[in-house]
């Protein structure tokens with residue numbers, strides 16, 4: 031019998047060129063450099079950067095990198111998901127739906143990479159954002175049930191991404207960043223479909239195994255609460271920035 035993908039390719043071993051590098055993995059000098067660019071390492075956060083970009087277009091590049099970082103993870107996650115759920119004997123058209131979604135995430139990656147370049151940056155200038163546990167052994171096996179994953183990732187996380195894209199698109203329209211507005215309009219359209227795919231297959235999988243319904247609803251709620259808390263914390267932090275609106279002195283070198 032073929033060995034499971036998880037045994038052949040443990041979670042957290044995906045590679046990229048240039049390699050994945052989160053804020054936590056930066057050297058002291060690199061942290062200083064990031065702090066010089068952004069005023070503080072803590073400002074490397076989608077919510078804070080959005081407020082900073084509202085005042086100064088320089089901050090659109092790190093804002094887009096924070097999105098792009100999640101898109102790369104989207105390819106890794108949905109690529110694996112498409113293969114791993116084969117062990118659960120899911121319907122073939124569910125496989126097709128997630129293969130399509132993996133393709134969409136690749137397209138978003140390409141779109142945001144070029145957007146980043148158009149803003150004068152490139153992959154590697156800013157670090158990757160940290161997105162939950164990256165290693166297989168940090169995730170309890172029951173959390174890997176396809177319905178629970180769909181509730182957390184497609185419904186809760188992508189629902190959250192949809193709001194984020196809408197906010198970035200609105201900001202881009204307001205500040206005259208037409209290319210950002212245009213690209214995020216496309217991204218948003220796909221996210222609507224992704225949330226729909228998640229909802230649909232969550233319902234189907236729950237018909238097969240009724241225990242999934244209540245458990246996935248709880249997983250979705252927990253995840254949404256965690257995201258709301260994260261957002262609230264970040265927005266409080268925006269309020270404490272030097273001038274209260276996210277604008278940072280060009281040569282500030284505060285390290286946090």
Ligand SMILES: [Fe+2]
Pocket residue numbers: 101104134135138
């Ligand atoms: Fe995406």
Ligand SMILES: [Fe+2]
Pocket residue numbers: 104135188220221224
């Ligand atoms: Fe997506």
